[in-house]
Amino acid sequence: MSKFNNEALVNEIKGRLSIINLVESYTSVKKTGKGYVGLCPFHDDTNPSMHVDDDKGLFHCFSCGAGGDIFGFYMRYNNLSFPEALSELAKKAGVTIEKQSSPAPQKSPNSALYKINAVAAKFYRKTLTEGKKGKAGRDYLEKRNIPPETSKEFIFGFAPEGWDGLVNFLADNKVPLNIAEKVGLIVKRKNADGYYDRFRNRLMFPICNVEGKVIGFGGRRVNEEDEPKYINSPESDIYQKRKSFYGINKSKDYIRHEGRAILVEGYTDFLSLYSLGIKNVAATLGTSLTREHVGVLKRYTDNVVVMFDSDESGRKAAVRSLDALLEEGLLPHVAPLPAGKDPDSYISEEGPEKFAQLIEDSVSWVEFFIEMSIDRYKKGRITLNRMVRDIVELLEKLRDPVEKSLRIKKTAEMLGIKESEIYSMVKSGRGHNKMAAVATKTQYPRTEKQLLTVLVKFPDLHVQLHNEDWSELISNDDIKSIMQAIIDEEVKDPSSLLIHFDGKVAHEIISEALLSSPVIPDEDTAAKIFQGCIDKLKLSKIDEKLKTLRIEIDEAIKRKDDELEKKLLKEYQQYKELSMQNKGRKEESYEQ
Numbered sequence: 299m300s301k302f303n304n305e306a307l308v309n310e311i312k313g314r315l316s317i318i319n320l321v322e323s324y325t326s327v328k329k330t331g332k333g334y335v336g337l338c339p340f341h342d343d344t345n346p347s348m349h350v351d352d353d354k355g356l357f358h359c360f361s362c363g364a365g366g367d368i369f370g371f372y373m374r375y376n377n378l379s380f381p382e383a384l385s386e387l388a389k390k391a392g393v394t395i396e397k398q399s400s401p402a403p404q405k406s407p408n409s410a411l412y413k414i415n416a417v418a419a420k421f422y423r424k425t426l427t428e429g430k431k432g433k434a435g436r437d438y439l440e441k442r443n444i445p446p447e448t449s450k451e452f453i454f455g456f457a458p459e460g461w462d463g464l465v466n467f468l469a470d471n472k473v474p475l476n477i478a479e480k481v482g483l484i485v486k487r488k489n490a491d492g493y494y495d496r497f498r499n500r501l502m503f504p505i506c507n508v509e510g511k512v513i514g515f516g517g518r519r520v521n522e523e524d525e526p527k528y529i530n531s532p533e534s535d536i537y538q539k540r541k542s543f544y545g546i547n548k549s550k551d552y553i554r555h556e557g558r559a560i561l562v563e564g565y566t567d568f569l570s571l572y573s574l575g576i577k578n579v580a581a582t583l584g585t586s587l588t589r590e591h592v593g594v595l596k597r598y599t600d601n602v603v604v605m606f607d608s609d610e611s612g613r614k615a616a617v618r619s620l621d622a623l624l625e626e627g628l629l630p631h632v633a634p635l636p637a638g639k640d641p642d643s644y645i646s647e648e649g650p651e652k653f654a655q656l657i658e659d660s661v662s663w664v665e666f667f668i669e670m671s672i673d674r675y676k677k678g679r680i681t682l683n684r685m686v687r688d689i690v691e692l693l694e695k696l697r698d699p700v701e702k703s704l705r706i707k708k709t710a711e712m713l714g715i716k717e718s719e720i721y722s723m724v725k726s727g728r729g730h731n732k733m734a735a736v737a738t739k740t741q742y743p744r745t746e747k748q749l750l751t752v753l754v755k756f757p758d759l760h761v762q763l764h765n766e767d768w769s770e771l772i773s774n775d776d777i778k779s780i781m782q783a784i785i786d787e788e789v790k791d792p793s794s795l796l797i798h799f800d801g802k803v804a805h806e807i808i809s810e811a812l813l814s815s816p817v818i819p820d821e822d823t824a825a826k827i828f829q830g831c832i833d834k835l836k837l838s839k840i841d842e843k844l845k846t847l848r849i850e851i852d853e854a855i856k857r858k859d860d861e862l863e864k865k866l867l868k869e870y871q872q873y874k875e876l877s878m879q880n881k882g883r884k885e886e887s888y889e890q
């Protein structure tokens with residue numbers, strides 16, 4: 299838990315910006331009795347499950363659990379840290395952030411890392427475009443027919459030959475070298491002091507995040523003898539391969555506009571499509587697509603075409619990406635390329651029109667897979683059993699129930715077997731439908747959650763906890779820390795509670811507690827429910843103790859340890875009485 303020291307600023311921004319206006323710019327919402335509901339942008343929502351309360355300044359999705367205030371919404375939607383969201387929302391609200399008033403974390407802890415990458419990108423760019431040292435890079439671009447506009451738009455650069463070109467430049471400009479090491483631009487020498495350049499004699503491709511900040515680099519050799527062909531920045535606090543796309547800062551608007559993303563691997567494919575006018579491209583960086591990647595893409599479109607080389611290994615490589623898309627609830631299309639071709643070679647040889655046709659002809663992956671499996675069975679490459687198993691495994695991954703039943707029906711027709719048979723295979727699922735588990739929200743112990751919900755709605759009730767050893771009763775750490783904060787901070791206005799937490803989980807729990815129904819009519823009722831929860835938790839603690847005692851007693855009897863048996867029995871009796879008392883009390887005071 300961390301408390302932000304710019305509470306006043308947060309409140310100022312919250313006072314000026316309406317959460318409903320913010321949410322409305324991302325998803326459509328409808329007025330209902332007490333507040334607003336809309337389709338949740340954080341999961342594949344078909345039935346509006348996100349509630350927004352403008353008075354409280356909160357949102358919560360009762361389906362996936364996402365929730366919080368405007369900061370939480372903005373951070374989650376745009377994948378930002380709290381300080382980043384703070385500075386952007388401050389701008390929207392027309393609030394100026396005074397540097398002195400809150401000295402420490404105005405800036406994201408990562409801003410130094412972005413800055414150093416920007417400095418390095420400038421250095422590489424200058425080297426490429428001016429002087430002798432960049433000639434090898436310029437020659438390479440010319441040889442590969444890469445237009446100067448592309449080179450300029452994507453800020454291509456060149457890392458000079460030698461071991462200390464960048465190191466010296468950074469040192470001359472008083473840039474802290476340990477930070478340059480953190481983003482992997484330079485490497486610490488093993489047996490001596492100092493650093494050396496990671497990228498040498500390579501064409502440099504800056505990798506940017508969606509906002510266009512440089513998060514890493516790819517370096518391609520210009521000399522065919524150099525190994526390896528590509529060197530990429532190592533992962534750092536600002537660069538993670540599992541959620542980064544090359545060029546997304548440029549292509550995202552085209553993706554949104556076209557309503558479709560073409561998925562390729564690596565910047566070579568990306569650049570050749572983009573420079574030939576096919577700009578709605580997303581390129582992963584040396585990995586297949588992950589579910590985090592899909593989370594980023596879903597901000598711009600639900601419609602993704604995966605390109606792959608149609609030989610066996612190319613198809614296998616694409617399957618992981620396709621699975622990630624299915625697991626996130628999308629229905630990807632595939633555009634198979636002739637065997638041995640990649641998007642770069644195909645578009646270079648056949649031209650952009652033929653390429654665009656390939657995309658137009660793309661087919662649903664599910665349909666493609668089923669037809670391909672049947673075809674392989676007919677050709678005797680796989681058994682009937684194997685074919686059905688493969689198809690069922692794919693159908694299990696579909697999140698959309700309508701799509702699922704449609705596909706089951708079609709498959710049954712194609713295979714000439716009963717629909718119900720496929721249904722029962724899909725339903726039994728053979729126990730490994732991982733998606734369902736991920737899609738549902740975290741489950742918290744029921745009574746603990748109810749206790750917290752009441753406390754969040756009526757924070758004054760915390761006095762009832764003063765004579766209790768309450769933290770012993772709470773098993774969930776997140777719930778415990780929220781309760782602790784309510785007590786320590788003497789919270790009066792529950793919606794201000796979010797300021798005390800910067801973790802997603804706490805925001806989800808708090809917003810749910812605040813927006814959940816039913817509404818408790820008054821403090822007296824709340825106090826009764828609250829006490830009821832405490833008693834119930836105590837009782838289950840006692841029951842647990844009784845259970846362990848029973849086991850211990852059995853063991854004592856087995857070991858013929860009469861003394862111990864007597865002692866334990868006495869203890870058991872005491873707990874039993876305690877349990878009876880509590881049960882009585884519970885029935886008196888707590889009617890559900």
Ligand SMILES: [Zn+2]
Nearest residue numbers: 338341359362
């Ligand atoms: Zn949701």
